Amino acid sequence: MTPQTASPTADHDPVAARAGILDRIAAAAKSSGREGTPPTLVAVSKQQPWSRVKPVLEAGQRVFGENRVQEASERWQGQRDLWPGLELRLIGPLQSNKARAAMELFDVLESVDRDSLARALADFQQKGVKAPRVFVQVNTGEEPQKAGVWPKEADAFIARIRSDYQLPLEGLMCIPPAEEPAGPHFALLARIAARNGLGKLSMGMSGDFEIAVRFGATSVRVGAALFGAR
Ligand SMILES: *Cc1c(COP(=O)(O)O)cnc(C)c1O
Numbered sequence: 001m002t003p004q005t006a007s008p009t010a011d012h013d014p015v016a017a018r019a020g021i022l023d024r025i026a027a028a029a030k031s032s033g034r035e036g037t038p039p040t041l042v043a044v045s046k047q048q049p050w051s052r053v054k055p056v057l058e059a060g061q062r063v064f065g066e067n068r069v070q071e072a073s074e075r076w077q078g079q080r081d082l083w084p085g086l087e088l089r090l091i092g093p094l095q096s097n098k099a100r101a102a103m104e105l106f107d108v109l110e111s112v113d114r115d116s117l118a119r120a121l122a123d124f125q126q127k128g129v130k131a132p133r134v135f136v137q138v139n140t141g142e143e144p145q146k147a148g149v150w151p152k153e154a155d156a157f158i159a160r161i162r163s164d165y166q167l168p169l170e171g172l173m174c175i176p177p178a179e180e181p182a183g184p185h186f187a188l189l190a191r192i193a194a195r196n197g198l199g200k201l202s203m204g205m206s207g208d209f210e211i212a213v214r215f216g217a218t219s220v221r222v223g224a225a226l227f228g229a230r
Pocket of ligand 1: 044046067091092175205206207221222223224225
């Protein structure tokens with residue numbers, strides 16, 4: 001595997017990096033026999049200066065990932081009108097008291113992982129706030145410090161998202177333990193999605209997005225390899 005460390009230097013070129021990443025995504029999809037729409041590159045813009053984000057927008061990137069509601073709101077305020085097709089995804093943990101703000105800002109919430117949050121989203125949806133598309137985050141490594149529903153609880157939670165909360169559920173997301181090979185975690189997420197009839201898999205980051213594509217990722221979340229070190 002090629003090293004995927006981001007260049008910490010000032011001459012890191014996000015536009016060139018994006019082109020290279022898109023090529024690698026396409027090549028990984030092709031070599032694993034996948035046809036049709038290539039996986040979506042979610043450009044993780046958290047903590048990145050606008051001077052790195054804007055050129056990537058100008059190059060045609062439209063899907064961005066953020067991990068904090070407040071930071072994302074400051075960065076993307078007023079940008080939707082300027083960049084038609086802009087899609088914002090929340091990939092970090094969401095507190096229930098920010099549920100409404102998140103619903104109003106994001107197109108996709110990838111980190112839905114507990115009933116209290118799902119209930120808050122459902123309540124606002126009932127009051128007429130449009131619900132973003134939802135992913136359930138699965139803690140495939142069962143790491144206590146990490147967000148996400150545990151694998152053995154995933155099926156029941158997914159069922160509640162559909163029947164009790166009636167949120168527009170699209171897929172699953174995971175962040176494998178940093179110190180383990182990611183492949184088995186991606187495979188586990190893909191199995192949980194398949195047995196629950198979910199078509200979308202958000203998995204893979206700067207260091208392992210090609211592996212994720214081979215295991216069926218429909219979107220990869222790439223920050224440092226794209227924009228440079230945070
Ligand atoms: C920061 C972050 C990423 C991007 O990580 P990189 O290693 O910079 O590519 C992806 N997913 C989540 C949930 C993140 O918080």
